[in-house]
Amino acid sequence: MxxxxxxxxxxxxxxxxxxxxxxxxxxxxxxxxxxxxxxxxLAQTTVTRSETVPAGKQARLVIVPNLKKDCSSGPMPEIKVVTPPKSGSLITKAGKLKTPAKYRCPNKDAEVQAIFYQPNSGYTGSDGVVVEIKNSDGEVEKRDIRITVDKAGDKAKDEKKNGTDL
Structure with a gap:
């Protein structure tokens, strides 16, 4: 055989x-x-969350640093798209950032992987994406992200997430 x-x-x-x-x-x-x-x-957690994206704009959905639990540098995180969006596209980017002061490893230089969502031209309504993230410690987390593409967008929301910057 x-x-x-x-x-x-x-x-x-x-x-x-x-x-x-x-x-x-x-x-x-x-x-x-x-x-x-x-x-x-392997044990895997699933996190479900919602994001609102202005029509015609890109928005960051996920950003993951290469930091381990002890705040030392580790391998780059791996992001796998399990279910792609139906009414938009995903853009992946890598770069370097300093972690925010409120992060578990504050003000630490880190390499990051990020995913941005771009709705199709003229589209408004619901969309979604599911990704699996393997962090620098080797732990896998599934994220189910429910997306609402809004006509006007809400400027009071986190402006840092809108756009193409990491």
Missing amino acids: DLPTSAAKPIAALPAARSASVAGPLAAAVAASWLCLAGPA
Whole structure:
């Protein structure tokens, strides 16, 4: 029996693709052996939040520094788009910033990854995006961001998030 080598397939789906040629208890044993190879599941938190974006403007949705919990520098965070927006596009940027005074590591120079949302021209209404963020400590967090594209925009909101600056 040839073993599948593609890492792109989900591990649990691999035995099913071969099960037509394997019958009965042997199929169950093969399936169980593949699941054992999968390893432990990593804990993952999901954060749901809302953002309002002015029509025709870009807004920063996510910004993640390369700082570990102890405030030392770590590897660049990884941001993976799980569900892209239906009525706009995402722009990723990397750069260097000093963390805000109220951040857990205040006034620290850090490299950052950021995602900006740009609504389609003329679009107003609801949109959304889901991203997975692997921070510098290796922890993964899923963010479900519900977006409202507003006609006029609210200037009282955080102006720092609107635009293309990190």
